[in-house]
Amino acid sequence: GAGVSQSPSNKVTEKGKDVELRCDPISGHTALYWYRQSLGQGLEFLIYFQGNSAPDKSGLPSDRFSAERTGGSVSTLTIQRTQQEDSAVYLCASSPTGTTLAKNIQYFGAGTRLSVL
Amino acid sequence: RKEVEQDPGPFNVPEGATVAFNCTYSNSASQSFFWYRQDCRKEPKLLMSVYSSGNEDGRFTAQLNRASQYISLLIRDSKLSDSATYLCVPEGGSSNTGKLIFGQGTTLQVKP
Secondary structure (H helix, E strand, O other): OOOOEEEOOEEEEOOOOOEEEEEEOOOOOOEEEEEEEOOOOOEEEEEEEEOOEEEEOOOOOOOOEEEEEOOOOOEEEEEOOOOHHHOEEEEEEEEOOOOOOOOOOOEEOOOEEEEEO | OOOEEEOOOOEEEEOOOOEEEEEEEOOOOOOOEEEEEEOOOOOOEEEEEEOOOEEEEOOEEEEEEOOOOEEEEEEOOOOHHHOEEEEEEEEOOOOOOOOEOOOOOEEEEEEO
């Protein structure tokens, strides 16, 4: 079946504008994660969804960042009043459940490359 | 101390060589461990889950030492296609969220 799909693949915006990034997880996966990767850096956890609720938002860097998930499927990450330091690749992953057992793998989308000018 | 520490490399090795990467993690509550592979400008893909004290999958062997909070990855008979960044990934260890903590990765370049 289809993998994790993210859109847009690239987004260029001006400082101060709002952006929305979309993630379509693998069908049937209840857990969904957002990460971001700045140039030359490792992946940084942002938020975790189990179904439509977000029990762990600890990685969101500021209140300009928010995310929602509807129908236990599609998720949208919104960044308001973008800043240049928000430039990064935003990656979405899904897994069958939210508990990580050795064989419960997270599958990643190709990411959205955000550039804030 | 960083949550996950890896030598960034790069490790430059000839084809056929054996190479080992090491990783230390700080969260003693982590229960599951993974090695992911990330090619340049691509998303991470799972290479291996790390079971118990370690496991082997073809040319790849992963080992885990919980007492020392240390994970290793051994690649035998390196191929050109093994060139990538290898990410050490312990599970976040709290509240069963499944959150993964990514190291910055170790870059491997396999030369002809």
